[in-house]
Amino acid sequence: MIHRPPVLPPRPAIGLIVALVLSSLCMALVLAGLLLSGGTVGFGLSLLLGVAPLPVLLAAVLALDRLEPEPRLNLIYAFAWGGGVAVVLTLLVHGVSEGLIQNVAGPEVALDGLSAIVMAPVIEEALKGLVLLPLMLRRRREVHGLTDGIIYASMSGLGFAAVENVGYYLNAYTENGAEGAVGLFIVRGIIAPLGHPVYTSMIGIGVAYAATRRTPMRRAAIPLGYLGAILLHGAWNAMATLGSLPGLAAVYGVLLLAIVGLVTVTVRERRALVARMGRYLPGYQGTGLVSPQDQAMLGSLPARRRARAWAKSKGYGRAMADYQQAATELVMLHERAEREGMPVTVFTAERDALLAVMAATRCW
Secondary structure, X not given: OOOOOOOOOOOOOHHHHHHHHHHHHHHHHHHHXXXXXXXXXXXXXXXXXXXXXXXXXXXXXXXXXXXXXXXXXXHHHHHHHHHOHHHHHHHHHHHHHHHHHHHHHOOOOOOHHHHHHHHHHHHHHHXXXXXXXXXXXXXXXXXXXXXXXXXXXXXXXXXXXXXXXXXXXHHHHHHHHHHHXXXXXXXXXXXXXXXXXXXXXXXXXXXXXXXXXXXXXXXXXHHHHHHHHHHHHHHHHHHHHHOOHHHHHHXXXXXXXXXXXXXXXXXXXXXXXXXXXXXXXXXXXXXXXXXXXXXXXXXXXXXXXHHHHHHHHHOOHHHHHHHHHHHHHXXXXXXXXXXXXXXXXXXXXXXXXHHHHHHHHOOO
16 A cells, blocks of 8 residues: 655645635625626626636646646635635726726716726736735745746636626626627637736746846846736737727737747746756765666656656556655755755755655655
């Protein structure tokens, strides 16, 4: 019988749990408000349409995070933040901002275009991107590279889009019935479902760059990422507001290029991390936990897949997966120690915990 090793991620912080609960309550509050305002039938259809693409979208985002998966609670928190706190604060800030503008410019000023093209991108991207702040300040150990920033930002964007879409579908249902809601779903849920995750991923890249680099450029990374998110979001909203099909097609092409770029970043980071396994693991040969064969396996993505398939055929595929993850975490620990000047006692404790996991999984 194979005994599972201790879980790799640390015990979740109380603050993270509290934030997750508050975010979830905010999401429930928004959905309850939509239910009360739209009726059971309209809300039910809108909720179904809003949730329908989520399994595919979540799978697509999480597929980028297979080499060193992020803690599930962190991912759930990021999604709940986007769909809860970010949505509630967006509604509040939008309301206050529009009130201030009308007080200054007069009640006759048209806010539709200004709100969609300028206010929405500026406000929404800031609030969605705020999910990365506690991860950078308090849980920095979870941000190892640009991929992590993309993952957390995308989860926040997906949460925001899911709840926002329910509201849009409900409005369409109220105005044009089920046909209107389904028609809007084709645009927002099928043709362009990754808008919000892509916009906010620009901020994720900026935050992750600032957290993992020690170059002068890191100080500008977050503002530049935020600016990129605003420009992409604003360009899409502008073309949609103006009803310009050529403009929408052009922006859609830019979004597709952005998606290709994000995937390229994650693939290159994954390959680079695997290639660096040989820099640190040879020093652990004396422990008996890393043989030359293990190093060769860990240093190649195809070899890792073959090893997991072989181990699965023997009945301990999960043990092999945990061994690979622990070894990967060990390499990232060394890199983080070099980058941040980690105290020796902290490094030793985390290293020994990872070695214990590797020892507990080594059954071949």
